[in-house]
Amino acid sequence: MLIINNYTEFESFLGQELGVSAWHKITQDQIGKFADATLDHQWIHIDTERAATEGPFKATIAHGYLTLSLIPYLWKQITDIKNLKMEINYGIENLKFAQAVVVDSEVRLRAKLVSIANLRGVTKAVLGVELEIQGQNKPAFKGDVVFLYHFID
Template identity: 75%
Template sequence: MLVIRNYKEFEEFAGKELGVSEWHTITQEQINKFADATLDHQWIHIDAEKASVDSPFKTTIAHGYLTISLIPYLWKQIADIQNLKMEINYGIEEFRFGQAVVVNSEVRLRAKLAQIVDLRGVTKATIRVELEIKDQKKTAYTGNTVFLYHFNKD
């Protein structure tokens, strides 16, 4: 795992791949809980019987936003950003879904430091992410996630 303690250490990785997370299995239980939390109970996500007949995937699929919501969890497996006062999810940009994530798929995050900027002492890091699906050529998505890191003074 990559350990970063300040802007200067982070900046050394500009334009470089930062790493890859562990595989995470998307279960039906996780999909159902996400549906409950977001009030998105579309049958393609939660009704396995109907999906087996009416869905082109022949099974349920994860919500696209569920897969995006995994970014903080998977990102923390790639990089341990230390010496922080505060960390803020600042935005997501240019996201494109490549293919659906069917239930029981294993996914992992691949991350690259696309851009890093010092905003008067606040580090703005744009991380290019891809969510890979095990044994699939196409990714679930690609896009940029932007974090603001408020490092403690060294």
């Protein structure tokens, strides 16, 4: 795990891959809980029998937004950013879903520091991220996420 203590250390990784998270299995239970939390109960996500017979993947698939919601969890497996007052999920840019994540697939996050700026004491970090699916050539998604970090002075 990469440990970052301040802006200067973070900036030293500009243009570099920061690391890769551990694999995370997407279960039907997780998909069902996400459907309940977001009120998105499309059959392709929650009806295992119908998905097996009528679905293009012959199984249920994770919501695209469920896969996105894993970014903070998986990112924290790649880096430990210390000396923070606060961190904020600030945005997502240029993101494209490339492939569905079939139930019981394992995914992991790969991250690169694309840009970093000091905005009057607030660090704005843009990370190029890709959610890899084990055994697949195409990622689930690829894009840039933006975090704001308020380091302790």
